[in-house]
Amino acid sequence: MNRCQFVEDHQRRHGGKRLCDILGLSRSSFYYWRCTAAARTAGQAVEAGIAARIRKVHQDSDGTYGAPRITAELRDEGGPVVNHKRVARIMRTIGLEGVRLRRRHRNTLADQAATKTPDLIGRNFTASEVNSKYVGDITYRQRAPLS
Template structure:
Protein backbone atom coordinates (compact mmCIF):
# COMPACT_ATOMS: atom_id res chain seq x y z
CA UNK A 1 0.00 0.00 0.00
CA UNK A 2 1.55 3.27 -1.13
CA UNK A 3 0.29 6.51 0.32
CA UNK A 4 -0.26 9.57 -1.84
CA UNK A 5 2.89 11.31 -0.65
CA UNK A 6 5.04 8.30 -1.50
CA UNK A 7 3.42 8.19 -4.94
CA UNK A 8 4.39 11.83 -5.52
CA UNK A 9 7.95 11.12 -4.35
CA UNK A 10 8.21 8.13 -6.68
CA UNK A 11 6.95 10.00 -9.77
CA UNK A 12 8.09 13.59 -9.20
CA UNK A 13 11.00 13.41 -11.68
CA UNK A 14 8.73 12.49 -14.55
CA UNK A 15 5.63 14.58 -13.82
CA UNK A 16 6.66 17.23 -11.29
CA UNK A 17 5.47 17.80 -7.75
CA UNK A 18 3.03 20.58 -8.61
CA UNK A 19 1.15 18.54 -11.22
CA UNK A 20 1.00 15.38 -9.10
CA UNK A 21 -0.21 17.26 -6.02
CA UNK A 22 -2.92 18.95 -8.06
CA UNK A 23 -4.11 15.65 -9.54
CA UNK A 24 -4.06 13.88 -6.16
CA UNK A 25 -5.69 16.86 -4.45
CA UNK A 26 -3.01 17.34 -1.80
CA UNK A 27 -1.23 20.52 -0.79
CA UNK A 28 2.38 20.83 -1.92
CA UNK A 29 3.31 22.06 1.54
CA UNK A 30 1.93 18.82 2.99
CA UNK A 31 4.09 16.78 0.64
CA UNK A 32 7.22 18.73 1.56
CA UNK A 33 6.37 18.42 5.27
CA UNK A 34 5.97 14.65 4.83
CA UNK A 35 9.34 14.45 3.10
CA UNK A 36 11.06 16.64 5.72
CA UNK A 37 9.78 14.53 8.65
CA UNK A 38 10.59 11.12 7.16
CA UNK A 39 13.61 10.60 9.43
CA UNK A 40 11.58 11.36 12.55
CA UNK A 41 8.87 8.90 11.51
CA UNK A 42 11.45 6.18 10.88
CA UNK A 43 13.03 6.78 14.30
CA UNK A 44 9.62 6.64 15.99
CA UNK A 45 8.77 3.37 14.21
CA UNK A 46 12.07 1.85 15.35
CA UNK A 47 11.44 2.99 18.93
CA UNK A 48 7.92 1.53 18.79
CA UNK A 49 9.34 -1.78 17.53
CA UNK A 50 11.74 -1.90 20.50
CA UNK A 51 8.89 -1.04 22.85
CA UNK A 52 6.75 -3.77 21.26
CA UNK A 53 9.32 -6.42 22.17
CA UNK A 54 9.40 -5.21 25.79
CA UNK A 55 5.60 -5.22 25.90
CA UNK A 56 5.46 -8.75 24.49
CA UNK A 57 7.85 -9.96 27.19
CA UNK A 58 5.81 -8.33 29.98
CA UNK A 59 2.56 -9.66 28.48
CA UNK A 60 3.99 -13.18 28.19
CA UNK A 61 5.26 -13.09 31.80
CA UNK A 62 1.74 -12.24 32.97
CA UNK A 63 0.40 -15.25 31.06
CA UNK A 64 -1.42 -12.87 28.75
CA UNK A 65 -3.52 -11.30 31.46
CA UNK A 66 -2.04 -7.80 31.75
CA UNK A 67 -3.74 -4.98 29.90
CA UNK A 68 -2.56 -1.47 29.17
CA UNK A 69 -2.52 -0.10 32.75
CA UNK A 70 -0.50 -2.97 34.18
CA UNK A 71 1.84 -3.17 31.17
CA UNK A 72 2.48 0.57 31.52
CA UNK A 73 3.19 0.13 35.23
CA UNK A 74 5.58 -2.77 34.49
CA UNK A 75 7.48 -0.70 31.94
CA UNK A 76 7.74 2.23 34.35
CA UNK A 77 9.06 -0.07 37.10
CA UNK A 78 11.89 -1.14 34.79
CA UNK A 79 12.79 2.50 34.22
CA UNK A 80 11.13 2.97 30.83
CA UNK A 81 9.21 6.25 30.56
CA UNK A 82 6.09 5.47 28.58
CA UNK A 83 2.65 7.00 28.30
CA UNK A 84 -0.37 4.69 28.65
CA UNK A 85 -1.73 5.91 25.31
CA UNK A 86 1.47 4.93 23.52
CA UNK A 87 1.47 1.53 25.23
CA UNK A 88 -2.15 1.05 24.13
CA UNK A 89 -1.33 1.99 20.52
CA UNK A 90 1.64 -0.38 20.36
CA UNK A 91 -0.34 -3.20 21.99
CA UNK A 92 -3.15 -2.70 19.46
CA UNK A 93 -0.69 -2.75 16.58
CA UNK A 94 0.76 -6.12 17.65
CA UNK A 95 -2.60 -7.61 18.56
CA UNK A 96 -2.24 -7.86 22.34
CA UNK A 97 -4.97 -7.24 24.89
CA UNK A 98 -5.49 -7.97 28.55
CA UNK A 99 -7.97 -10.48 29.90
CA UNK A 100 -11.37 -9.04 30.73
CA UNK A 101 -13.47 -10.74 33.38
CA UNK A 102 -17.19 -11.04 32.88
CA UNK A 103 -19.37 -9.87 35.73
Protein backbone atom coordinates in the same frame (compact mmCIF):
# COMPACT_ATOMS: atom_id res chain seq x y z
CA MET B 1 0.52 3.91 0.47
CA ASN B 2 -0.30 7.53 1.16
CA ARG B 3 -0.48 10.31 -1.40
CA CYS B 4 2.85 11.81 -0.41
CA GLN B 5 4.63 8.50 -0.93
CA PHE B 6 2.99 8.19 -4.34
CA VAL B 7 4.24 11.65 -5.34
CA GLU B 8 7.71 10.78 -4.03
CA ASP B 9 7.79 7.59 -6.11
CA HIS B 10 6.53 9.15 -9.37
CA GLN B 11 7.73 12.76 -9.31
CA ARG B 12 10.73 12.21 -11.60
CA ARG B 13 8.53 10.90 -14.36
CA HIS B 14 5.51 13.19 -14.03
CA GLY B 15 6.70 16.16 -11.96
CA GLY B 16 5.90 16.87 -8.34
CA LYS B 17 3.76 19.95 -8.94
CA ARG B 18 1.54 18.18 -11.45
CA LEU B 19 1.06 15.12 -9.24
CA CYS B 20 0.21 17.28 -6.22
CA ASP B 21 -2.41 19.15 -8.26
CA ILE B 22 -3.97 15.93 -9.57
CA LEU B 23 -4.07 14.31 -6.11
CA GLY B 24 -5.38 17.44 -4.38
CA LEU B 25 -2.30 17.64 -2.19
CA SER B 26 -0.67 20.93 -1.33
CA ARG B 27 2.98 21.04 -2.25
CA SER B 28 3.91 22.44 1.13
CA SER B 29 2.37 19.35 2.77
CA PHE B 30 4.38 17.11 0.46
CA TYR B 31 7.64 18.88 1.19
CA TYR B 32 6.91 18.90 4.92
CA TRP B 33 6.26 15.14 4.75
CA ARG B 34 9.50 14.70 2.87
CA CYS B 35 11.67 16.64 5.35
CA THR B 36 10.17 14.83 8.36
CA ALA B 37 10.89 11.34 6.96
CA ALA B 38 13.92 10.87 9.23
CA ALA B 39 11.93 11.78 12.33
CA ARG B 40 9.14 9.37 11.31
CA THR B 41 11.65 6.57 10.84
CA ALA B 42 13.20 7.27 14.23
CA GLY B 43 9.74 7.31 15.82
CA GLN B 44 8.88 3.97 14.23
CA ALA B 45 12.10 2.50 15.60
CA VAL B 46 11.22 3.72 19.10
CA GLU B 47 7.69 2.27 18.74
CA ALA B 48 9.19 -1.07 17.65
CA GLY B 49 11.39 -1.11 20.76
CA ILE B 50 8.41 -0.35 23.00
CA ALA B 51 6.39 -3.03 21.22
CA ALA B 52 9.11 -5.59 21.95
CA ARG B 53 9.10 -4.61 25.64
CA ILE B 54 5.29 -4.84 25.71
CA ARG B 55 5.36 -8.30 24.11
CA LYS B 56 7.87 -9.50 26.72
CA VAL B 57 5.80 -8.22 29.67
CA HIS B 58 2.64 -9.67 28.12
CA GLN B 59 4.29 -13.08 27.66
CA ASP B 60 5.70 -13.01 31.21
CA SER B 61 2.16 -12.50 32.53
CA ASP B 62 0.88 -15.46 30.46
CA GLY B 63 -1.14 -13.07 28.32
CA THR B 64 -3.24 -11.74 31.18
CA TYR B 65 -1.97 -8.19 31.62
CA GLY B 66 -3.74 -5.33 29.86
CA ALA B 67 -2.49 -1.83 29.10
CA PRO B 68 -2.63 -0.41 32.68
CA ARG B 69 -0.64 -3.25 34.22
CA ILE B 70 1.83 -3.38 31.36
CA THR B 71 2.36 0.37 31.74
CA ALA B 72 3.08 -0.12 35.45
CA GLU B 73 5.53 -2.94 34.67
CA LEU B 74 7.34 -0.81 32.08
CA ARG B 75 7.68 2.01 34.60
CA ASP B 76 9.05 -0.40 37.20
CA GLU B 77 11.64 -1.71 34.73
CA GLY B 78 12.94 1.76 34.07
CA GLY B 79 13.83 3.08 30.66
CA PRO B 80 11.79 5.69 28.83
CA VAL B 81 8.48 6.58 30.47
CA VAL B 82 5.49 5.39 28.46
CA ASN B 83 1.93 6.66 28.77
CA HIS B 84 -0.87 4.10 29.21
CA LYS B 85 -2.64 5.44 26.12
CA ARG B 86 0.44 4.83 24.01
CA VAL B 87 0.76 1.31 25.45
CA ALA B 88 -2.91 0.65 24.59
CA ARG B 89 -2.44 1.94 21.04
CA ILE B 90 0.67 -0.16 20.46
CA MET B 91 -1.07 -3.23 21.93
CA ARG B 92 -3.96 -2.70 19.49
CA THR B 93 -1.61 -2.43 16.53
CA ILE B 94 0.30 -5.61 17.41
CA GLY B 95 -2.87 -7.49 18.34
CA LEU B 96 -2.39 -8.02 22.09
CA GLU B 97 -5.18 -7.98 24.67
CA GLY B 98 -5.38 -8.55 28.37
CA VAL B 99 -7.81 -10.98 29.94
CA ARG B 100 -11.14 -9.53 31.03
CA LEU B 101 -12.55 -11.19 34.10
CA ARG B 102 -16.15 -10.10 34.13
CA ARG B 103 -19.00 -11.92 35.77
CA ARG B 104 -21.99 -12.53 33.59
CA HIS B 105 -25.28 -11.50 35.09
CA ARG B 106 -28.47 -13.39 34.38
CA ASN B 107 -31.57 -11.57 35.49
CA THR B 108 -34.18 -14.20 34.75
CA LEU B 109 -33.91 -17.78 35.90
CA ALA B 110 -37.05 -19.75 35.10
CA ASP B 111 -38.20 -22.23 37.70
CA GLN B 112 -38.50 -25.48 35.75
CA ALA B 113 -40.68 -27.12 38.43
CA ALA B 114 -43.27 -24.33 38.47
CA THR B 115 -46.57 -24.81 36.65
CA LYS B 116 -47.06 -22.71 33.55
CA THR B 117 -49.75 -20.05 33.66
CA PRO B 118 -52.64 -20.90 31.33
CA ASP B 119 -53.40 -18.67 28.33
CA LEU B 120 -56.95 -17.58 29.16
CA ILE B 121 -57.52 -15.38 26.11
CA GLY B 122 -56.00 -17.79 23.55
CA ARG B 123 -53.46 -15.24 22.26
CA ASN B 124 -56.31 -13.11 20.92
CA PHE B 125 -55.47 -9.60 22.11
CA THR B 126 -58.28 -7.76 20.29
CA ALA B 127 -61.35 -6.88 22.35
CA SER B 128 -64.86 -6.39 21.08
CA GLU B 129 -65.65 -3.83 23.78
CA VAL B 130 -63.71 -1.59 26.15
CA ASN B 131 -62.54 -3.05 29.49
CA SER B 132 -63.23 -6.66 28.58
CA LYS B 133 -59.63 -7.96 28.36
CA TYR B 134 -56.62 -6.96 30.41
CA VAL B 135 -53.17 -8.11 29.35
CA GLY B 136 -49.84 -7.77 31.12
CA ASP B 137 -46.34 -9.15 30.89
CA ILE B 138 -43.93 -9.84 33.70
CA THR B 139 -40.62 -11.05 32.34
CA TYR B 140 -38.53 -10.80 35.50
CA ARG B 141 -38.83 -13.43 38.21
CA GLN B 142 -37.09 -13.30 41.51
CA ARG B 143 -34.45 -15.98 41.88
CA ALA B 144 -35.37 -18.76 44.26
CA PRO B 145 -33.19 -18.89 47.39
CA LEU B 146 -30.43 -21.48 47.36
CA SER B 147 -30.75 -24.20 49.94
